Amino acid sequence: MSNRTFTMIKPDAVKAGNIGNILQMINAGGFRIAAMKYTKISRQQAEKFYEVHAARPFYSELTEFMSSGPIVAAILEKENAVADFRKLIGATNPANAEEGTIRKRYAASIGENAVHGSDSDENAKIEGDFFFNGLEQF
C-alpha cells in the first residue's frame, strides 16, 4: 500500500472561491501536501489525463469542463492515502455523498464535483507524475 494520492480542486470549486476551505479540510483530515500547483490544463491535456474514460459518454463534457478554468493540483501524503482521501471527498455524485465530505459541502453535480481523488495507488503515481516532476515532489 502506498501512502500517497493525487487530487485536483476542479474549476467549479476554484470559481466558487473554495480553494481555502477545501485545503483546510484536507489538512484537518491529516494529509501532508507533498506537491502543489495552481494551473490550467488544455483540452488535449485533459483528454490525456482522463484517457481511461475515453469510451464513456461523459468524456467530452468532462474534458471540456476540466480545461475550462484554473485548478489546484496536489499530491497528498498519509497512511492509506488513496482510500482515506476517497472517504474524505465522498461519492462521485454529490447527491450520494455523506455529510461532512468535501463533495457534500462543495460539489454541485456528478460532472462538476469540486475535487478529484485517485482510485488506486497505481493511478495516484501516474496522475501525480503527470503534473509534477521529481524536483517538485517532496
Ligand code: CMP
Ligand atoms: P473524477 O474523480 O475526476 O473522475 C472521473 C470523473 O468523471 C468524475 O470525477 C466525474 O466528475 C466525471 N463523471 C463521472 N460520471 C459522470 C457522468 N455520468 N456525467 C458527467 N461526468 C461524470
